[in-house]
Amino acid sequence: MNRAYISLGSNIGDRLHYLQQAVRLLQNVKGIKVCQVSSVYETDPVGYVDQDAFLNIVVELETSLTPHELLKKCNEIEAELGRTRDIHWGPRTVDLDILLYNEENVKSENLIIPHPRMTERGFVLIPLVEINANVRDPRTNSSFMEFADAQKEGVRVWRTFDGVDAFVLI
């Protein structure tokens, strides 16, 4: 089994509902078990700033899928939940980014793991270290906790995540 971390974000419509639906769809994929879900954070938009605040979470998965199979499932879930690609870093119903896959470095045309921008993003780091305070960057072996402390601005706990009733936490 492989361990992966995925970041989810939404800033259009019923943001919490989109995150809950996305977690439910992940959980329904054969070969994926959702082990942990972070609290829900409300976060100021990063990159393209003229847009509404996001809700962000990070989930921990156990999976038998390869990194590329996992990316395909993430893209399918985004499409199913109405994601369109209009503005770079712009508004979206739901976005799923693969942050980490075991301690592997993946570099292909359409997939880079660890996610190249994750150490600059409070909306990724704060929920990630909430669910695993020991997780390390395989590129440098430094703890993500070190980066998270510097990236707290604009990231607020919004509520706990209790939207998925049907899965078993391990």
Ligand SMILES: Nc1ncnc2c1ncn2[C@@H]1O[C@H](COP(=O)(O)OP(=O)(O)OP(=O)(O)O)[C@@H](O)[C@H]1O
């Ligand atoms: N680790 C990764 N997780 C998800 N997608 C990735 C990853 N690495 C590369 N990609 C590629 O990036 C594309 C996603 O681009 P997208 O438009 O969602 O970027 P974005 O979410 O707006 O920006 P960012 O990549 O900065 O989060 C995917 O189709 C995928 O091929």
Ligand SMILES: Nc1nc2c(c(=O)[nH]1)N=C(CO)CN2
């Ligand atoms: N706060 C916040 N800002 C973003 C987000 C996001 O999920 N949350 N996603 C982006 C593209 O991946 C760009 N900017």
